[in-house]
Amino acid sequence: MALGVLRAPASAPRPALAAREHDPLTMRLSDEGDTGEVVYLRYCSGCHGVAGDGKGPAAPFLSPKPRNFTSGVYKFTTTPSGSPPLEEDLLRTVTEGLHGTSMPGWRFLPLGERRSAVKHVLAFHKEWELRTAEPPVPFHENPVSLESREAIEAAIARGRDVYHKKATCWSCHPGYMPVPDLEKLLGGPARSDIEKPLPKPDLWEEVILPPDFRTATLKSVKGLQDLYRAVTAGVGGTAMPTWKGALSADELWSLAFYVDSLRPPPYSVVNRTLVALAEAEGK
C-alpha cells in the first residue's frame, strides 16, 4: 500500500483525484485498487465528499447528513466520547452500516480495502498524526443469563431504576413512567414534557433528537453488547456522555437490558428471548 498517499495532508486540494473521481475508466482493479484514497473515491466520496467534509454531491438529499470527517469526531466508538476513535470502531461502522440512515454496510468490500479506506478517513483530520485515541472503555462480560426469564426480568427492573433514578436518562430521552411515579421515585421534580425527547444541538451544528427507544431505529446497535457499549462509551459529538466509571458494570448491563426491552420486537433481543422462553415453558 502506498503509505505516502495516506500521509498527504487531507485538507490540501487534490485536483488530480477530483478529475479521476469522474472517470472510472481509469479506476481499474490494479495495484492501486486497494489504496485508501481510491477505495474512498469509489465508494465514499459521493456522500462524504472528495475532501471528506460531508458535502458530496448526494449530501443535499440526505438526512441525517453524511459525517464531516475533518472534525475528527465520531459518534460510535469504543473509546470514551470525545476521544479519537480506534480504527476498529470505524471499521465496524463501515462494515455494518448505520441503521435508519443512508450509510449502507460495506461487508462485501474486502477487509483490506475497508481498512485502507478507514485510514484515509481518519487522515482527513488536520492533526490526525498527533492525536492518540484513549484506551477503549472496559468491556465486562454480560452477567445476566439469557436462559432464565427471572434473571432477565430482574435485570430489566434494575435497569429501569438506574435509567430513571441514578442516571436520570429522562433529562434528554423520554421517561417511561408517569410523571407522579417518577417524582415519587426521585423524591423531587422531573421535566414536565417527559414523554418526548428533548432536542439538543450536536457538534456539527444540527439539532438532533435523542432516540425514543420505543420507536427509533438505533443507528449502531444490533445487540445487547452494542447497547452496553453505547451507554458506556457515550456518543461522540453529542450530549450523550460516557458513563464509564459513573455506573458499575452491573448497572450498565441492566441499563442495556432495560433499554432493549423498550424496543420493538423485531429489533429487541430481550423481547424475542422472553417470548421464546415463554413458549418453551408453555410446551
Next chain:
Amino acid sequence: MSQDVPAAAARPLVIRGLVAAHFAAAVASLVVSVTGGFLFSLLFVQRYPFEGVELLSPGRVRMVHTNLIAFGFLFNGFLGALYWALPRVTGRPVLDARLGWLIFWVWQGVLLAVFLGILAGHAQAVEWGETPVWIDPAVVLGAVLLMVQFLPCVARSGEKALYVTAWYVTAGLIWTGLTYIMGNYLPQFFVPGASGAAITGLYIHDLVGLFVTPMGWGLMYYFVPTILKKPVFSHGLSLIGFWGLAFFYPLNGVHHFLYSPIPMYAQYGAVVSTVAVEVVVTTVIVNFFMTLRGRGDMLRTSLPIRWFFTGMVFYFITCLQCAYQVTLTAQKIVHFTDWVVGHSHLVMFGVFSFWVLGMIEHLWPRLAGREWHAPAWNAWCYWLSTIGMSAMFVTLVAAGLLQGFLWKELAPWEASVVSSMPFWLARTLSGVMIVLGIFLFGLNMLLTAFAPAPRTEARPALAAARE
C-alpha cells in the same frame, strides 16, 4: 416488368415494389436501431450524450434498439425477401398487391408507434415485445394479414411435395401470430409471477426460434441454391432440420429463467430440448456447407454468398455456445452477465441480420435496375460488420465470465462494474465499426436507387434474375 407471367394469372408473379419498399424500410430501421445501440453502449462508459433528457433516456433507447431490430429490420427484411422468393418457390403469386401495401403501411405505422411509444414511456414489460399495449392489436392484425397474404400462395401451389422454403414459411407465419398473442397478452393480463415468467420465456425464445429462425432458414434454402446454381445437398437433412426445429424449438423458452421460481421440471425440460435443438440445427448447417462444396470460390466472388456463409459460421458458434451455456452448471456463472448479451448479438446480428443484408445485397440491384452505386462500400460493410461483430462477441463473452465470477466471489457490486468498463469500451468501439458499415450500406442503397445513371438492362445476371 417480369417477362414470364404464369399463364393462369393475369398479374405478375412477384410484386417488385413491395420487395423494394420492405427492404428500404428494413434498412431504415436498422440504421435507427444500430444508432440506438451505439448510444446505449455509451452509457456503460459513462459517456451517454443525452443524460437527463427524458425522451432519450438510455433505458428507453435500449428498447427501441431491440424492438427495431426484431420488428423493423428483420421483419421487413424477411417480408421483402418473401415477396420475392415465395411466389417463385410455389409458382403462385401472393393473394393481393393492395393487401400487400396495406400490410406494409400498417406495419410501418406500428413501427412508428412502437418507436414513439417506447420513447414516451409506454413500454410493455415483455422482453423483446416492449411494443406498447395499445399497439399490440395492430401487430396481431398485421400477423393475421400476413397469413392471409402468403398462405394461399403455398396452399394453392398444387404440388404434392412443397419445397423446404415453403415448409418453414408456412409454419413460421402461424407461429409468429400465436407467439405474439401468447407473449403479449397472457403475462400482461392473466398470468402473474412465476407462471407468467414461463410464458414470457416461451415468448422471447419463440420470437427467435419460431419467427426469425424459420424465416431465415427458409429463405436460405431459396437463395443459397439459387445463387450457387446447384440443388441443396440432402433432402433428408432438410427434413430432419425442419421437423427437429418444429418439435424442439417451442419447448426451449423457460431456459431464459433457469434457477428461477418456475417449477423445476419445466426448467429441466427446457434445458434438454435446447441441447436437442442445437444438435438438430447442426444438421442444417452441414446440409448447407455440403451444398457449398465445389463452389467455395463463390465465397470470394459473391458477396451475398459470403454474407450467408459467414452467418452460418456464426450460427454454428452460437449453437455450440448455447448447448454449453444452457446447462445448469454454466448458468450458475454466465446467467445475467454480458455473456448472454454477446450471444444474442451474435445470433441477431451475426446470423440473421447478415443473411438479410446478403439478400438485400443480392436483390437491390435487380430491384433498382442498376448496378450498386459503389460495390466496394458493401464489401466494407461486410468486413466492418464481421470484424466488429467478432470483436464484440469475444469482448462480451469475456466480460460475462469476469462478471459471473466476481459476483460468485461476493466482490462488491461496483467491482464488477468497474472491471467491466474496459470491456464495455471495446464493445462500443466494435459497435462503431458495425454502425459505420451499416451507414455505408444504407447510403449505397439510396444512391443506387436514386442515381441519375440510366437503368441498365444489359447485365446478364440482372436479366437472369427476372426469370
Next chain:
Amino acid sequence: MERFSGIFLVAGLAFFLFAFVAMGAIPYVHFVDLPIKTAEDLAPAVLEDFADLERRWPEAFAAAFPGGATVQSCAAALREGRDVYIAEGCWHCHSQYVRPVSNEDARWGRISAPAEYHNELQLPQLFGTRRVGPDLTRQARVHSNDWHAAHFYNPRSVSPTSVMPPFPWLFEDRGKGPEPNRKGLSTIAYVQWLGSWIPLEERNDFAR
C-alpha cells in the same frame, strides 16, 4: 410430411400447442388456487417507509398524495412506481429473483419462492434477464429513502462508478432543491416494497 396441411396442422399448430401446454399451462396449474394479491394487500408491509417519505418531503408528498400516507395511496404509489420501473426499462438491468446458486443468498438474502410473485405487481412479471446493477428482490430498507432519492436524481452522486442513468424528471424543485414528485415518490416506494414481505428478523443483517 411435405404437404401444406401436414405442416400447417402438425408443425404449425400441434407442436406449438404441445409446447405451450407442457411449458406454460402445466406450470400455471400449480398456482391456479393461489389468490392473486392486490396492491392493497401488499401495501401494509411498506406503509412505514411510505409514511417516512411524507415526513421527509411534506410539501412534495402533500402535492402528490393529498390524502396522506394510507394503504390506498400507498397501493396507488406501488402501481405507479411499477409503471415507472417498466417504462424506464429498469428491468433490463436489474433482476428480481435470488437464485439458489452463485452465493446469491449470501449477497441478497432468502432464495426466491414462487408464491412471492403471485401478485398484481408481477402482472406482467419482472424477473429480468440481465444484471448490470444488482438484483432488487431484497432491496427493502437496504438503503434509506433519501439515499434512493439522491440515487435516482443522479446515481453517480452516491456511487461514482455507477453506470445507471439519472432520472431528473422524477423530481421537481419547490424552492428547496430537487424533491421527488409523485412519480419519484412512487418509484422509491416501489423499490422499498421489494422484499418488504420478508419479516425483518429474517432478512440479511445489513437489510435490517
